[in-house]
Amino acid sequence: MSYKSILVHLDTSVRTHPRLEMALKLAHRFHARLTGLFSTYVPPRQAFFVMAGTAEYYAEHERQRHERAGELERLFHAELARSKLDGQWIAANGYANDVVPPYARLADLIVLGQSDPADPESFVAEQFVEHIVLSAGRPVLLVPAAGTFAPPGRHVLIAWDGSREATRAINDALPFLAHAAKVTLLTVHSASDQTIVDRIPGADIALTVARHGVKVEVREVTVEDDTPVGDALLSQVSELGCDMIVMGAYAHSRLREVVLGGATRTILQSMTVPVLLSH
Incomplete structure (x- = not known):
């Protein structure tokens, strides 16, 4: 028995790069295909129809999100090539608790990051980790928000x-x-x-x-x-x-x-x- 497909959740938080590095090493260990799933906090559109001028804020948030997704996608493909791994990039649009689980259910192992109150960018949805653990039907490897870790399992x-x-x-x-x-x-x-x-x-x-x-x-x-x-x-x-x-x-x-x-x-x-x- 082995993991043949691994999914790593990526966002714009400080811990995204270490989490990606761990997922790459695990994919290499298990000879698995790696999926990078990009999903961040998305402000609800209806919330911005109440106050004048908020439409511009929403548009700017979307622009920054796509820009950061593009940067991370390029890094992801470069790391796949460097590690000689097979994989794919997915940018999931929408509320993370709704859009991430369908992709997570297709993986043998899911790699997520622990919520970090000190980093607002690590927030993608209310009780995100808990919802994925409960709804995916797959094991979740949760990486701590503090500290440096080699791929676990020794x-x-x-x-x-x-x-x-x-x-x-x-x-x-x-x-x-x-x-x-x-x-x-x-x-x-x-x-x-x-x-x-x-x-x-x-x-x-x-x-x-x-x-x-x-x-x-x-x-x-x-x-x-x-x-x-x-x-x-x-x-x-x-x-x-x-x-x-x-x-x-x-x-x-x-x-x-x-x-x-x-x-x-x-x-x-x-x-x-x-x-x-x-x-």
């Missing part, structure tokens, strides 16, 4: 709780796991945890993964009841020297709002290494 931490989402994440991450030098499967318990009868033990799922030729070290930690699971995961990442987290994304959609589970919310806000999320 030491992978799997967050395991026996759920459907965690099971899906492990299966979606198999290409990374197969290339990893070390894989740690971690279960986090709290002191008051009750035994769940139908929960799959970590040792059992590790054996299933091992049948794919992946050696897995099983690890369990117990934390205080008031310690968030997400914080425990990040603490283990630091302690073990992991460069990637694989985890299920716990969320549901309420109209246009995404409601995240606690661990997922913590990781999306405070991630320190790239995270592969599956729903």
Whole structure:
């Protein structure tokens, strides 16, 4: 099993170039076709019919968007040629939460960037990452907004709780796991945890993964009841020297709002290494 097609979301944010560089290296590792999908924040036209003079603002915003898209497209094709990779460029027009998912569903792996409150250009739509994770039906590799990262997968931490989402994440991450030098499967318990009868033990799922030729070290930690699971995961990442987290994304959609589970919310806000999320 491998990723044969990778899609990387590109915009006008500061972190776009590092994200593209990571996607190029991953495409090279997995011998995959790379799609660069350009999508940025697009002001709603109806909002500019209220105030006089705003039509000119909208036109200028469109002009700058197309100019930046052209610059990034030239860079993308140049990098494809330099890396000797096959790929394509797509500029998606419209509200990102609507126009990106149909393209994302065609890829084996999606590379996105974490939202960065310090960079307004990183905002493309409300809860953009959450919407793609929930709607794409494909694994999303989320790259942190701060720090410098080599393509991940040297030491992978799997967050395991026996759920459907965690099971899906492990299966979606198999290409990374197969290339990893070390894989740690971690279960986090709290002191008051009750035994769940139908929960799959970590040792059992590790054996299933091992049948794919992946050696897995099983690890369990117990934390205080008031310690968030997400914080425990990040603490283990630091302690073990992991460069990637694989985890299920716990969320549901309420109209246009995404409601995240606690661990997922913590990781999306405070991630320190790239995270592969599956729903």
